[in-house]
Amino acid sequence: VESVVIAGAGxxxxxxxASLRQEGFQGAITLIGDEPGLPYQRPPLSKAYLLGKIGLANMHFRPASFFEEQRVTLLHDSVQAIDRTNRRVTLASGGALDYGHLVLAVGAHNRLLPVPGAELDGVFGVKTLADADALAPRLAHVKNAVVVGAGFIGLEFAAVASALGVHVHVLELGDRPMARAVSKEMSDAFSAAHQSWGVHLDFRQGLTRIDGDNGRVCAVETTDGRRLPADLVVFGIGVIPNVKLAVEAGLDVDNGIKVDANLLTQDPAISAIGDVASFPSHFVERHIRLESVQNAMDQARTVAARLMGKTAPYAALPWFWTDQRDLKLQIVGLNDGYDDTVVLRGKAAYQMTVLCFRRGQLVAVETLNRPADHMVARKLLGRSCQLTPREAGAEGFELKAYEL
Ligand code: FAD
Structure with a gap:
């Protein structure tokens, strides 16, 4: 391959x-992103950046000099269409660009609130730097915030806003927080923590509409008919992969752009990675999409290596983290279909490790404020692990000791 075009600069x-150059790729690399400025990390948007603890400079992946030194052409533009026959993408600015290989790394967009009033001033998602920059200054003046969705982003926002003295009310359709990703035991620990911070958690509850006053949000109505005062509404109800380009180019799409174990679409000149890619998981034996930094980075490395002739199926161990005030949750593995857990409690109040088993096999480990256990768990899950629920449940069992 002589030239690589990358759609999406996240x-x-x-x-x-970066990995292509590290691997010694000499050809042209064009990175096309439709957001302004240098490419940046998203995780701080709902955490330290929102809290004002870190600035934008700390969120850039690389300084401006990187692009020059590494001969990576960064275009602020939007890929509008893919002409697979001629291996060419067309851009919103009117230009076109030929590719030897095309990598689709276009991410996902927020699912919007499907209720009247969602367009009012004061209703926010947290996906982009622009979102966080619009949201952060409001926090100083807000009294009541309603959060829709008790997933990672909703809870991270609730942690920040409550720390700033905002009264936060969380509406969640499910019956526990972060239910899609963590065990019941871990959900319970986060419920307790948020309650201790004064966050009101309202489960099995959605909203039917948002009310405005002069175009600005002033209240929401819950599914059971209550009216909650709100001068801010923040929603985190999931994302939709950006598949339009792929669909229009005739590529297979099924909850994301469908790729094979090597992260190739059915077109051998097009790969898809990151939040937008639906790939056959080494761990759960079906196609999945993961929204995590680990997955984005490891998939990128897999594709760069393949383009340099080192083809290997993507089999990286999934891991993830979330920070909410003084709670750091780290997850390794996928707890899909887990049927048994063993909880190891630490000395401090919010210190615990949850081992998740599926049919007797360790499939995921969640650690709360126990980074050492997380590192051990990564090693354990990285090779075939024989630990049984019985062993793990024995008096005095420690993950660290098991590894030795
Ligand atoms: P993105 O980083 O979203 O990049 C895709 C880019 O492509 C975007 O800039 C988009 O505008 C651009 N684009 C889309 N269409 C086009 C087009 N046609 N042409 C050009 N450009 C286009 N993960 C964790 O592991 N831990 C965390 O704590 C964590 N916290 C998060 C907090 C927030 C607020 C958010 C939003 C995400 C968080 N994540 C976290 C998830 C993580 O940031 C994503 O999984 C990761 O950014 C995915 O990388 P990506 O490159 O696939 O997509």
Whole structure:
């Protein structure tokens, strides 16, 4: 391959460019991103950046000099269409670009609130730097915030806002927080923590509409008919992969752009990675999509290596983290279909490790404020692990000791 064009200059796209150069790729690399400025990390948007603890400079993946030194052409433009026959993408600015290989790293967009009033001033998602920059200054003046969705982003926002003295009310359709990703035991620990911070958690509850006053949000109505005062509404109800380009180019799409174990679409000149890619998981034996920094980076490395002739199926161990005030949750593995857990409690109040088993096999480990256990768990899950629930449940069992 002589030239690589990367659509999307986020976590995955930037990493493909960086890894290609690390691997010694000499050809042209063009990174096309439709957001202004240098490519940046998203995780702080709902955490330290929102809290004002870190600035934008700390969120850039690489300084401006990187692009020059590494001969990576960064275009602020939007890929509009893919002409697979001629291996060419067309851009919103009117230009076109030929590719030897095309990497689709276009991410996902927020699912919007499907209720009247969602367009009012004061209703926010947290996906982009622009979102966080619009949201952060409001926090100083807000009294009541309603959060829709008790997933990672909703809870991270609730942690920040409550720390700033905002009264936060969380509406969640499910019956526990972060239910899609963590065990019941871990959900319970986060419920307790948020309650201790004064966050009101309202489960099995959605909203039917948002009310405005002069175009600005002033209240929401819950599914059971209550009216909650709100001068801010923040929603985190999931994302939709950006598949339009792929669909229009005739590529297979099924909850994301469908790729094979090597992260190739059915077109051998097009790969897809990161939040937008639906790939056959080494761990759960079906196609999945993961929204994590780890997945974006490791998939990028897999594709860069393949383009340099080192083809290997993507089999990286999934891991993830979330920070909410003084709670750091780290997850390794996928707890899909887990049927048994063993909880190891630490000395401090919010210190615990949850081992998740599926049919007797350890499939995921969640650690709360126990980074050492997380590192051990990564090693354990990285090779075939024989630990049984019985062993783990024995009096005095420690993950660290098991590894030795
Ligand atoms: P993105 O980083 O979203 O990049 C895709 C880029 O492509 C975007 O800039 C988009 O605008 C651009 N684009 C889309 N279409 C086009 C087009 N046609 N042409 C050109 N450009 C286009 N993960 C964790 O592991 N831990 C965390 O704590 C964590 N916290 C997060 C907090 C927030 C607020 C958010 C939003 C995400 C968080 N994530 C976290 C998830 C993580 O950031 C994503 O999984 C990761 O950014 C995915 O990388 P990506 O490159 O696939 O997509």
């Amino acid at each position: 976590q995955a796209g930037l990493q493909v460019a």
